[in-house]
Amino acid sequence: MGLNTDSANPPTRLGVFGGAFDPPHHAHVALARAAIAQFDLDALHVIPTGQAWHKARALSAPEHRLAMTRLAFDGMQAVRVDARELQRAGPTFTIDTLKALQVENPGCQLYLFIGTDQFAAFKQWHKWDEILEIAIICIAGRSKFALTQSQFDVYAPHNHRFFILQLPLMPVSATQIRQMFAASKAAALEAGHLVPEAVARYISQHQLYGAG
Ligand code: ATP
Numbered sequence: 217m218g219l220n221t222d223s224a225n226p227p228t229r230l231g232v233f234g235g236a237f238d239p240p241h242h243a244h245v246a247l248a249r250a251a252i253a254q255f256d257l258d259a260l261h262v263i264p265t266g267q268a269w270h271k272a273r274a275l276s277a278p279e280h281r282l283a284m285t286r287l288a289f290d291g292m293q294a295v296r297v298d299a300r301e302l303q304r305a306g307p308t309f310t311i312d313t314l315k316a317l318q319v320e321n322p323g324c325q326l327y328l329f330i331g332t333d334q335f336a337a338f339k340q341w342h343k344w345d346e347i348l349e350i351a352i353i354c355i356a357g358r359s360k361f362a363l364t365q366s367q368f369d370v371y372a373p374h375n376h377r378f379f380i381l382q383l384p385l386m387p388v389s390a391t392q393i394r395q396m397f398a399a400s401k402a403a404a405l406e407a408g409h410l411v412p413e414a415v416a417r418y419i420s421q422h423q424l425y426g427a428g
Contacts, residue, residue: 231260240288332361397425
């Protein structure tokens with residue numbers, strides 16, 4: 217499907233930001249804000265993933281991750297928390313979600329947002345070449361995954377499909393947050409500051425991650 221080039225009727229600019237969101241944290245929210253602003257998005261679909269084929273760890277129940285994602289992005293007008301991958305049986309692939317969004321929004325331009333950890337493994341994504349054909353990939357830096365030119369060169373001649381999302385490095389990760397909630401009451405209190413307040417409340421109400 218080609219780009220809609222009618223300048224009087226520009227294409228809808230649709231962002232896609234997927235993740236386990238187990239739990240959603242401040243860096244996810246900052247990334248979403250930067251994405252909407254920098255790429256002038258009409259909407260950003262925030263999509264909690266099903267049990268991803270490439271993540272060995274069992275994720276928290278879909279209803280908890282969906283509820284926390286809704287709380288984390290509450291109040292951001294352009295964000296659509298999109299539960300479609302949680303409702304899909306079997307493995308979920310980004311390419312299928314992107315194609316579905318394209319059908320629902322004819323002529324739209326898709327922007328896919330990922331951190332550098334995901335970009336490092338992008339060649340292992342199902343149908344990565346088809347993803348590159350239909351979406352522009354926007355990459356956010358993560359402290360432990362520096363970007364190198366050679367990482368882009370392997371995608372030639374499609375390397376012009378990658379852009380950098382301007383975002384200060386934020387060393388937070390969901391893994392670290394889960395570990396802190398499990399470690400002790402003091403560490404759990406500290407972890408509560410790494411997620412939106414309503415998410416911290418939800419985690420302790422539902423005693424997720426061993427939080428007491
Ligand atoms: P985990 O530690 O469980 O792997 P995570 O913190 O990486 O979780 P995910 O829900 O897996 O969180 O991430 C969703 C998306 O957000 C991914 O593309 C990931 O690269 C990106 N992301 C997560 N944390 C950051 C961060 N601190 N800075 C930039 N991007 C991030």
